[in-house]
Amino acid sequence: MQLSLLQFYMSSSKSKEKSSDEKHEKVKFESDEQDSPIKEEPMQIDEPEISIKQEESDDGYAGANTTASSCDYSMSQFKDEPLSELPPEEDSEEDMPLTERMANKRRMASESEEDIPLLQRKKSKKKVKKETYDDDDDLDDYDEDEKPKKKKKKAEKAKPIKVKSEPDDSASPTKRKKKQEDDQEVWKWWEEEKKDDGTKWSFLEHKGPVFAPAYEPLPPNVRFRYDGKEIRLSQDAEEVAGFYARMLDHDYTTKNVFNSNFFTDWRKVMTPEEAKLIKDLSKCDFKEMHAYFQNIAEKNRNRSKEEKAEIKAKNEEIQKEYGFCTIDGHKEKIGNFRIEPPGLFRGRGEHPKMGMLKKRVMPEDVMINCSKDSKIPKPPAGHKWKEVRHDNTVTWLASWTENVQGQVKYVMLNPSSKLKGEKDWQKYETARKLHKCIDKIRENYRADWKAKEMRVRQRAVALYFIDRLALRAGNEKDDDQADTVGCCSLRVEHIQLHKEKDDKEYVVVFDFLGKDSIRYYNEVPVEKRVFKNLELFMENKANSDDLFDRLNTQTLNEHLKDLMPGLTAKVFRTYNASITLQRQLDELTDPNASIPEKILAYNRANRSVALLCNHQRAVPKGHSKSMEALKEKIQAKRDQVDEAEEDYRNAAKAAKRGSVKEKLACDKKQKALERLKDQLKKLELQETDRDENKTIALGTSKLNYLDPRISVAWCKKHGVPIEKIYNKTQRDKFRWAIDMAGPEYIF
DNA sequence: CTTAAGACTTGAGCGCATACCT
């Protein structure tokens, strides 16, 4: 098979000399086909006959591949400790995470208040220093002299909260014969002992990443015009122009920032002559190019069955070859083994860098990570890797630095892998640990609402938001990114205080853009003390000032670490999501209900979590249409039911005094009626489910926040097939949980 | 300390296959 996709059209390969990193042994590999023409040569099929030049030898990782034997095994952090009883939960409204009740409110808000003005750019962070505070009885004094945002070392030590370590009695995981999915041998790594030295693997071998296909120049009949004049662009300029031409009917191209960023970067790849000529984007005519690409897309869509099959086969071939690695004696799937193709950067929200050119990544940009004694991946013909290192303290197989934001990108394993799974498991164990001390922590931060020190008060209020509203931590962001916030980076303009709103006291209205520029809008009644504190925090501040001016995520997390080892802000999100699911499942599941009803209950529980985490999605296009269709169907079904009922009644009458034959007919009618009723019910369930799901995305919480063992246990307990809850990918990712959790599992 | 780099998780959206409908 020809892996022509993998070829490079560029033949220049300059090797960059990288400053040495003492920690890692660095070896440079050169392909032995250095100058071979880059034609139809399948890459990376032979044994790599490579010359290894040891540039530097040090002892940093000597024997790194074989350190497993000496490590200290400790399972404690991963054991299932079924909690015999949940600590009594305060079910006061205040402490309950968001429920359906708020769902409705949120939904209404986002529908009716579509036009709430968006937020202004942030301004300088003025540090306010106050002299006096007109406290009411709720607010005690606090230290006025402390410096803003500076933390006083140990001035006020957090009380560590003891976590009782329970003896481990669940050593034997429930052995369950799982239906053999595909033929893949299953590696039950979760039954093995976990090593807890810093290393992630002992042996790692892979074939290196797959590069984007080479650029194919446009056919000559596709012309580009500038100011009405036809111009033959140089290949580089043409390629970049093509990125833009493809997006012509996209919203992005109506944005100034996008256009000007694109134009600037485009001009950089032009030849001097081109750059001299092309000075105004609005004079560029990409129409033919655009039409050409549309045409190609159209043709691709209409490919014949055979062609499609061929392409699929080819992809599978590549997947088979490059999509797997060998790690510690097991073959595991790689997540993203393809290097990202070049294109125009599409940031989310009002991103200042949108439209910039994302450059083509070359092997010379790519760092490889693998075992020293493994078959080293071979760079494409005529190229070499930037570096090959053997660092088993990290999990990536390859990495490169993306040019727009200067961020490192990684090739890593699939979520079904041990490396990812173990981490995931650990995450939920930390969340469960939090469950054991959440009461103390809540007590703790409530007490801190009265603290003397401003920074402690701010921290306590912020923590309250994070806990109760599942806000993200909110790290500081640079100015060259979209202006979005999380808890610690909230600004005065993002909240509104209402002493009274809609019959409720002390309401805080949140309105800000969070991760991915998704709007967070919520009206929350809070304790009086929180309210008074917020008033205090906002005093004498401008809208663009930080609400929590003496707090940042580092100090918050440091404090949390003192409360419980491993505790960080995001654990609260995981914890509250999972505990909400568990409670909602308990509440909503009727053990006697049918399977579809149980699934609806599950989806509802899932939905309340998605709501808590503000996981939104655009209303699917055609939603209202498909809703109408469904409604019609339901109406039709209702009519049928009515009809059947009538039939049945008549038959029943006849049967009363009739013979056996009539009785039989009556039974038949009854059965038919019941079947119809069932169908109707199913449709109605579907209707509610779909409508409630309109703007809420369940996937993210299911994948990242909900302890899969809760779902697995629920399925086992209620006789719901796991396939109804998790699709194939999800089952792969959560294999450990499916195998491990019995019906009695409690988060 | 303060800032940056690095590593890893979380997130929405998109295109395509496919299951479902007529």
Place this chain on the structure above:
DNA sequence: AGGTATGCGCTCAAGTCTTAAG
């Protein structure tokens, strides 16, 4: 059989948090 709504897998941006460097 043909047309389409839906779900899935993928993509890659955008977070969190830790560690290193200045």
